[in-house]
Amino acid sequence: MNQHRLLNVDALRGFALLGILAVNIWAFADPFFGLGINNPRYAGALDLAVRCVEALLFETKFYLLFSFLFGYSFTLQMAAAERAGAAFRPRMLRRACGLLVLGVLHGCFLFYGDILHLYGLLSFVLVLWTASVRAAVRAALALVLLSALLLAGIGAVMLLVPEGMAPDAKPALAKLLAYHGDWRATRAFTTGEFPSTVALLLLAQGPSALAMFLLGRAAGSVQLFAHVDAFRHLLPRVLMVGLPVGLAGAALYAAASKYDPGGAMIMFGTALSFLTAPFLTAAYVAGLLMLFDGRFGARLVAALAPMGKIALTNYLMQSVILALLFTGYGLRLCDKLAPATVMALVFVIYFAQMALSAWWLKRHTYGPAEWLLRALTNGSVARRANVNQKRASTD
Numbered sequence: 001m002n003q004h005r006l007l008n009v010d011a012l013r014g015f016a017l018l019g020i021l022a023v024n025i026w027a028f029a030d031p032f033f034g035l036g037i038n039n040p041r042y043a044g045a046l047d048l049a050v051r052c053v054e055a056l057l058f059e060t061k062f063y064l065l066f067s068f069l070f071g072y073s074f075t076l077q078m079a080a081a082e083r084a085g086a087a088f089r090p091r092m093l094r095r096a097c098g099l100l101v102l103g104v105l106h107g108c109f110l111f112y113g114d115i116l117h118l119y120g121l122l123s124f125v126l127v128l129w130t131a132s133v134r135a136a137v138r139a140a141l142a143l144v145l146l147s148a149l150l151l152a153g154i155g156a157v158m159l160l161v162p163e164g165m166a167p168d169a170k171p172a173l174a175k176l177l178a179y180h181g182d183w184r185a186t187r188a189f190t191t192g193e194f195p196s197t198v199a200l201l202l203l204a205q206g207p208s209a210l211a212m213f214l215l216g217r218a219a220g221s222v223q224l225f226a227h228v229d230a231f232r233h234l235l236p237r238v239l240m241v242g243l244p245v246g247l248a249g250a251a252l253y254a255a256a257s258k259y260d261p262g263g264a265m266i267m268f269g270t271a272l273s274f275l276t277a278p279f280l281t282a283a284y285v286a287g288l289l290m291l292f293d294g295r296f297g298a299r300l301v302a303a304l305a306p307m308g309k310i311a312l313t314n315y316l317m318q319s320v321i322l323a324l325l326f327t328g329y330g331l332r333l334c335d336k337l338a339p340a341t342v343m344a345l346v347f348v349i350y351f352a353q354m355a356l357s358a359w360w361l362k363r364h365t366y367g368p369a370e371w372l373l374r375a376l377t378n379g380s381v382a383r384r385a386n387v388n389q390k391r392a393s394t395d
Contacts, residue, residue, distance in 0.1 A: 006076075007305045010305040010306075011288070012285060012304075013069045014308035014357075015308075016069065016311075017066075017350070017353070019058045019066075020063065023059055023062065024111065024322065028322040028325070029342045030042075032169070034113075036266070037172065038258065038261055044338075052255075052258055055257045060270065064208060064212050064278060067210075068215055068219070068281070070212075074123075074216070076220065078092075095373065095377040096127060098372075098376035099117070099123060100121060102373070103117025107197070111319040112194040114194070118202060121206075126213055137218050140218075144278065148274040152268055158263060167261075174189065183328050184328075185328050238283065243279075243280065246279040250277070253269040256268065256269030306357035307354055309367070310361065310369075310370055312373060314367070317353065322349075
């Protein structure tokens with residue numbers, strides 16, 4: 001293992017990419033996704049079961065894990081800046097700006113649900129954060145609680161004025177027309193949707209993502225994953241508590257998302273999910289760390305870590321693949337595949353990326369997007385290094 005990189009962090013990030021893909025694919029495959037309306041084509045028992053499993057295990061969970069690991073990696077970036085003798089804040093401000101620019105381009109041309117711009121914006125908070133680890137944990141808990149209360153409040157308002165917040169199917173028809181049109185129609189729709197999605201993500205996911213950033217930074221400050229042995233005995237307890245609590249909240253969220261997707265119940269379900277999803281995320285982490293320590297742990301880490309090392313490239317590549325499959329950039333399969341087929345595609349794409357990541361890193365030190373972001377972070381154009389060179393960065 002490289003002395004400046006923790007492979008279990010990379011492996012966890014690689015695993016998180018599976019959940020990100022399992023959620024994002026529906027924004028391409030289902031024109032009704034995110035509109036508070038169930039797709040009328042998904043009326044079969046198998047269709048409903050697949051969507052419920054997706055909501056139960058993936059929605060509102062994996063972006064939390066990704067955000068936590070982003071915050072943790074922030075401390076690795078601090079250490080990299082110190083080793084390089086570089087001023088930390090200017091370097092990280094450039095990195096935040098780089099993420100913001102990449103996110104805007106990604107959101108305007110490929111996927112209007114981009115998360116990178118949000119990470120770029122929230123990175124400024126991490127750069128300026130100077131409070132203690134304990135203060136970071138308290139702030140994170142307050143953000144999660146406030147997010148849940150805000151959503152519950154919206155749900156209460158919807159109960160009082162239900163007719164004023166009825167979902168509208170017109171955006172689904174507009175999306176379907178754009179994705180079944182040519183590349184110009186797809187690009188125009190994506191670019192048009194991005195600004196409103198920015199505001200939605202900032203309000204809906206921003207507080208929770210920032211909370212996980214802060215928890216990740218707190219964990220990185222005490223080098224949590226560098227000292228797994230010190231708390232390994234606690235992992236079964238985390239799993240036994242986090243799994244039932246997280247799944248209970250997720251089950252209510254999944255039920256609300258299928259039976260009242262545009263009503264007050266989904267708001268209450270999402271509020272509850274905001275409170276319980278961190279427990280399920282913690283259970284995922286604990287379970288994986290236990291697997292990493294098991295008989296086949298080394299193989300599992302070796303399979304997942306390459307994906308995590310070039311997570312930015314893989315995240316963007318997922319959008320490229322999905323756009324080519326479902327939109328006017330390619331095959332125009334939006335609303336043409338059954339949910340079971342869509343979920344099967346998730347694993348096909350994921351395992352293909354796993355193999356491609358391993359192949360790429362045998363020949364290159366960085367992924368293409370990581371190389372670009374590293375160059376922006378360092379303020380210079382970095383040459384692609386040979387894999388035998390000593391890595392001096394934790395990008």
